[in-house]
Amino acid sequence: SVKELVKKTKECTHQITLQILNDSVKELVKKTKECTHQITLQILNDSVKELVKNVCSKADVKVDYDVNQKKVILTSNYKSVTKVRNQIMKGIKSLEFPYPPEWKLPQKILYQKVKLSLESTEAQNVIKKFQETLPQTTVLKVQRIQNKPLYQKYCFMKQRLLEKGNATEMYLFNEMLVKNSKQIYKGQAESFELKLSTEGYFGRGVHFAEASKYSKSRFGFNFNKKNEIMFLAAVLVGDSYKSDQDPTLQRPPVYPMDPSKRYDSVVNTYEDGYKTFVVYDNAQVLSLIHISEPTRLLSISYAVFCLKKK
Numbered sequence: 504s505v506k507e508l509v510k511k512t513k514e515c516t517h518q519i520t521l522q523i524l525n526d527s528v529k530e531l532v533k534k535t536k537e538c539t540h541q542i543t544l545q546i547l548n549d550s551v552k553e554l555v556k557n558v559c560s561k562a563d564v565k566v567d568y569d570v571n572q573k574k575v576i577l578t579s580n581y582k583s584v585t586k587v588r589n590q591i592m593k594g595i596k597s598l599e600f601p602y603p604p605e606w607k608l609p610q611k612i613l614y615q616k617v618k619l620s621l622e623s624t625e626a627q628n629v630i631k632k633f634q635e636t637l638p639q640t641t642v643l644k645v646q647r648i649q650n651k652p653l654y655q656k657y658c659f660m661k662q663r664l665l666e667k668g669n670a671t672e673m674y675l676f677n678e679m680l681v682k683n684s685k686q687i688y689k690g691q692a693e694s695f696e697l698k699l700s701t702e703g704y705f706g707r708g709v710h711f712a713e714a715s716k717y718s719k720s721r722f723g724f725n726f727n728k729k730n731e732i733m734f735l736a737a738v739l740v741g742d743s744y745k746s747d748q749d750p751t752l753q754r755p756p757v758y759p760m761d762p763s764k765r766y767d768s769v770v771n772t773y774e775d776g777y778k779t780f781v782v783y784d785n786a787q788v789l790s791l792i793h794i795s796e797p798t799r800l801l802s803i804s805y806a807v808f809c810l811k812k813k
Contacts (some may be wrong), residue, residue, distance in 0.1 A: 540584045542575040542591065543665045545658060546600065551575075554594045562587050592666070600658040606649045617647045629735060632674070636716040636777075653789065660786040661739055664767060669742045675711035675780060676718040677734035705769050706752030708781040709788060711738050717779065737789040740780050741767025754783040 521528065544551060547570060555575055559566045564579040564587045575591070577584045602608070605625075608615055619626040626645040633642060664670035703710065712718050718733055744756050744766035755766035769781040782788060 538581045538584055539576060539578045540588055541569075542577070542588060544573050544575065544595070545662055545665065547573045547575070548601070550598055551595065554598070555591055558587050558590045558594065592662075595662065596659060600655055602649075602651065602654065605647075608649055608651065613651045615649045617649065619645045619647055621645065632735065633676075633715045633733075636714040656786050657737070657739075657789040660784070664739055664741045667741070667767075669767070671740050671742075673711075673713075673738050673740050673780065675713060675736055675738050676715045677709075677711055677736055704748045704750060705746060705771070705781040706750055706783075708752065708769070708783045709785060710779060710781050711736060711788075712777065712779045714773075714777040717773070717777065738780060738782060739767065739787040740770070740782070741787070743768045743770040743780065745770055745772075747771065752781075752783070 547568065552568070555566055558564075559577070562579070562583050564577050564583050567576040567578070568574070569576065577587055579587070619629075621627075621630070621642070621644075625647070629645050630642050634640065661670050661672070715733065746752075746756075746769045748771075749769075752769065755769055758764045758766065767782070767787070770778055771781075772778050
């Protein structure tokens with residue numbers, strides 16, 4: 504009995520000689536043999552671990568964690584791993600992504616605008632990035648806009664791009680023409696609506712620039728006769744397609760080697776080396792001010808500037 508138990512549990516190698524070994528047979532083998540799959544997540548807190556534990560325990564799937572890389576590692580046969588992965592991703596969508604610690608919003612309040620002290624680290628990081636290419640411009644006001652629905656929508660999109668393999672995030676200046684800037688940061692379902700955009704060199708998309716000077720000269724919003732406002736946004740550029748000009752675009756081009764997949768954005772480089780990016784899905788843009796780590800410039804997700812004309 505003991506020998507039989509050992510025989511059933513120990514690792515072994517077995518060869519099967521077949522008359523045919525086509526794609527159908529290979530697919531069958533793939534679904535039955537053991538495999539390992541990694542899921543990269545934005546967050547790996549206790550709520551996510553509890554979700555993973557419950558799903559895996561019902562499907563006999565081994566689970567490990569790479570906490571530093573925020574990865575869940577699943578091991579079992581292909582069919583079970585695939586099923587569990589889909590259940591985990593579905594469950595994560597039902598969880599609420601944690602808001603930045605500096606957001607002091609009451610539970611029932613969905614939107615709030617916060618004026619920052621210009622001497623604060625948070626505001627200074629914003630001003631520094633802005634004045635890299637506009638050093639002579641005086642910044643009068645910096646505001647953080649906190650919008651819960653749009654933040655959650657943005658996080659869900661980031662998770663999708665992580666699963667796709669590239670969730671590159673950049674902090675860019677908005678260069679979109681719109682008469683009423685409140686439509687951008689105060690909505691609960693949409694932010695930079697594509698219907699508000701105009702056809703440009705890269706079609707009907709939402710344009711963003713690395714350098715503030717490329718937004719102020721053409722696209723600064725009219726605040727009043729003396730001031731202007733501008734946005735600094737977190738943009739999920741993902742895998743970008745390099746393009747010089749294509750006014751017919753309504754979404755990113757497909758991959759040349761895989762027409763079933765598309766790029767996530769379009770990028771063009773100015774003569775001085777600065778880049779402009781175009782996205783065609785407004786869920787890729789966090790349309791509100793959000794600074795999650797005040798000591799790091801890269802934590803800036805959205806900012807509103809009030810500029811003084813000289």
